[in-house]
Amino acid sequence: MTQPQNKELMVVSGAATGIGAATAQQLASRGFHVLAGVRTDEEAEAIRADGVEPVMLDITVPRHIEALAQRIADDPEQRGLRALINNAGIEINAPIEVLPLELWREQFEVNLFGHIAVIQKLLPFLRQSRGRIVNISSVGGVAALPIFGAYAGTKFALEAASDALRREVKAQGIQVVVVQAGGVKTEMAAHSGEISLGFADKMSPEHERLYGNLIRSTVASNTAFLKRAVPAEKAAAKIANVATKARPRTRYTLGMDAAFTVPLARHLPDRLMDNVLAASHRSQRNTHARRLDGA
Template identity: 60%
Template sequence: MTTSHRKELIIVTGASTGMGAATARELGSRGFHVLAGVRRESDAERVRAADLEPVIIDITNPGNIEALAARVAGDPESRPLRAVVNNAGIAINAPVETLPLEQWRRQFEVNLFGHIAVTQAVLPFLRQSRGRVVNISSVGGKIAMGTYGAYSGAKFALEAVSDSLRRELAPQGVQVVLVEPGGVKTEMTGHGIERAQDFVQQMTSSQRDVYGDLMQAVINQAVSFTKSGVSADKAALVIAEAVTARKPKTRYTIGRDAALLTRLARILPDRTLDRITAANLRPHFPKAAAQR
């Protein structure tokens, strides 16, 4: 692919805000016609622009996905689909013991199965155009911190699915690329922090006795992590590179933290990683807990 594009279609899911919205704008500015997936009509009006066409996509809704495929098939200008950016996601952080199974299932439905469903629906078009699947993973797809079991579990699985898909589709001329962001200043991160805070209040008193300090430390760390993260617009530049590069890498990281952590995960023993992650989390514990 080149960046001097005549009109071609690109799908970006989760384009209401954050990295998805920034990626849709960036790709639109490069000459693509972007089908920007949003969940509400109010979001649609906010993102609509000359090269951005909002489409209602809840990636857990089969009817929405069927409508998306029909939109691509019936494009009035017969434009090819050059790429799908599977970006939609949610963050639900809580200890493995305390997170209800329905919340585990919700996390996997959105962050894994929804992406698979969208990919299955659009692969016939990508095969015709020799296009590209770009899956937005996370540094959490390489390292699973405490309370990130559900989120990282889905992201680890997305990494494995992407590796398998890349090997399946290579003979067909369809490329599969992973993007692994670290700290990025997005609304999703803020919503994840809010959900974690709400979850602490929903815990039983015995659960708070065991996990309350850990949850507060993780929340404090996430706030600090996000403040020092890159902007959504900078993250969008990396995603756009993954979409448009003629010979893309199999994986791109976003932010120096992601680049460092993904490398450490490859070379360090588990116990060493345990000590590093514990040391990084320690300053974020409530003072009383840290002194115990």
């Protein structure tokens, strides 16, 4: 069945797989023309569909952002930009002492500075259309788990930047919304545990003594949770709703862990929150262990 065309553009970064790909498809099914950010020709061909136009968009590459802005300016149907959904991201988790500084910088380049660069370039289009920015943050932007310091740091920063931006552009008619995602079944989430275990395998004997059990137990707990996490398609439907509803809130949680953790982090004392998170991870890890044992 042919969907009605809304004659508006949507931009979704990080649209090759996972939440981004599902969000692009969801918005296209609602009649929008989605400019879906990918990084390779293979990714472009995989995502291409009715209403989904792949664009080369590594958000750390200025010429890609320039080309995206030019594509919007030169749209043959002169469609306005309804929303920018900043979804691209990477996740590399290891203890703060262990994670090399270049990997800290890489995560900030993608998860924060890249989004800021895209926002700066596309704000004139959103001002013209009185459009919307949807920043995909994380429960990690409110509560930082052990070994997630760098990734959570980027999300804490994105939360702060979103607050400042929302207050700066309100009078211009632009809305800024944050989606605080919890566990979602994606390739990035699944792969992050493998990366962490790779760090554990290469640590010095002293770092292994200090952090080895912590890394492996945290990965085990996250692996257990991801088995019952939100499917990417369900996450995408909520993000599409947030991007299109008339009067959105400033923040939404996504997933049961985010819905549970975000309010607690706002109200509990730090040490009590530490204990709650530690107990939750022990429970998930023990569940995972029982399943491995065939219990």
